[in-house]
Amino acid sequence: MPVAIVTGASTGIGRATALDLARHGYNIALCDLPGVSVAEVANHPDAAGRRMLPVELDLREEASIHACVATVAEAFGAMDVLVNNAATTLRRLATEVTWAEWDGLMSVNLKGHYFMSTAYGRWCIANGKPGSIVSTASTHGLTGLPMQSVYGIAKGGIIQMTRMLAVEWARQGIRVNAVAPATVLTPSRHASLTAEPARLEMMLNRLPQGRFPTAEDIAAAIRYLAGPEAAAVTGHILPVDGGLMAV
Ligand SMILES: NC(=O)c1ccc[n+]([C@@H]2O[C@H](COP(=O)([O-])OP(=O)(O)OC[C@H]3O[C@@H](n4cnc5c(N)ncnc54)[C@H](O)[C@@H]3O)[C@@H](O)[C@H]2O)c1
Numbered sequence: 291m292p293v294a295i296v297t298g299a300s301t302g303i304g305r306a307t308a309l310d311l312a313r314h315g316y317n318i319a320l321c322d323l324p325g326v327s328v329a330e331v332a333n334h335p336d337a338a339g340r341r342m343l344p345v346e347l348d349l350r351e352e353a354s355i356h357a358c359v360a361t362v363a364e365a366f367g368a369m370d371v372l373v374n375n376a377a378t379t380l381r382r383l384a385t386e387v388t389w390a391e392w393d394g395l396m397s398v399n400l401k402g403h404y405f406m407s408t409a410y411g412r413w414c415i416a417n418g419k420p421g422s423i424v425s426t427a428s429t430h431g432l433t434g435l436p437m438q439s440v441y442g443i444a445k446g447g448i449i450q451m452t453r454m455l456a457v458e459w460a461r462q463g464i465r466v467n468a469v470a471p472a473t474v475l476t477p478s479r480h481a482s483l484t485a486e487p488a489r490l491e492m493m494l495n496r497l498p499q500g501r502f503p504t505a506e507d508i509a510a511a512i513r514y515l516a517g518p519e520a521a522a523v524t525g526h527i528l529p530v531d532g533g534l535m536a537v
Pocket residue numbers: 297298299300301302303304321322323326347348349350374375376377378398426427428429470471472473474475476477478479
């Protein structure tokens with residue numbers, strides 16, 4: 291049975307991806323911050339018959355990343371897929387962003403994912419195994435937008451990380467891809483956006499399909515890029531955005 295590591299697996303897109311991959315035959319390492327429970331995902335009926343292993347991970351800590359990868363390698367002896375999904379957000383005018391806020395977001399959303407990816411890639415190369423990384427970028431990494439500069443710059447970095455690592459590791463059989471979702475009303479986004487109905491309406495109206503993509507839409511795209519059907523696809527950024535990038 292193939293094994294997938296999913297970061298930020300407790301909720302939202304990470305949760306949907308873990309359950310989607312479980313339904314499609316993967317055992318899953320459910321990685322999230324210490325103190326954040328993944329029990330609901332681990333015990334979900336969709337995961338019946340799969341091994342769902344909770345693993346603590348704080349992407350701000352190098353030692354935590356290495357411990358996470360070592361734990362998964364030890365437990366499963368395989369790591370077919372890495373889904374870089376965990377992230378934080380920051381909605382702030384560029385003129386008000388502090389040095390500490392920049393470092394805080396970048397340490398998770400860019401640096402953490404880079405070193406998670408290299409820890410994974412190092413293990414694949416050392417063990418002569420193929421690999422597949424799918425990161426959750428964003429349409430905010432592809433277009434300009436007010437109030438989201440640090441978040442968007444980090445997602446732009448994830449997009450370029452995807453291309454760089456895809457080319458560097460192509461001959462070693464490690465594929466590296468990313469999805470770029472438009473807004474998805476995950477619990478965290480739902481809570482913040484329903485407090486601003488006019489903004490929610492404006493965002494919905496920008497989407498050609500007239501609906502927000504769901505966490506399940508994103509999970510299905512991640513599964514495609516992660517799995518053998520995408521064997522010849524690497525360095526690709528797949529918008530899952532209701533047509534937004536086509537406008
Ligand atoms: N929801 C959207 O509208 C949307 C749109 C485009 C891209 N994305 C991206 O998709 C991904 C998932 O989005 P979501 O809305 O489900 O997120 P979310 O905020 O609901 O969940 C984020 C997860 O990351 C975990 N996390 C946070 N900091 C961490 C750290 N330091 N180490 C390890 N885990 C940590 C959280 O505990 C949580 O499980 C993110 O990368 C996000 O940027 C989301």
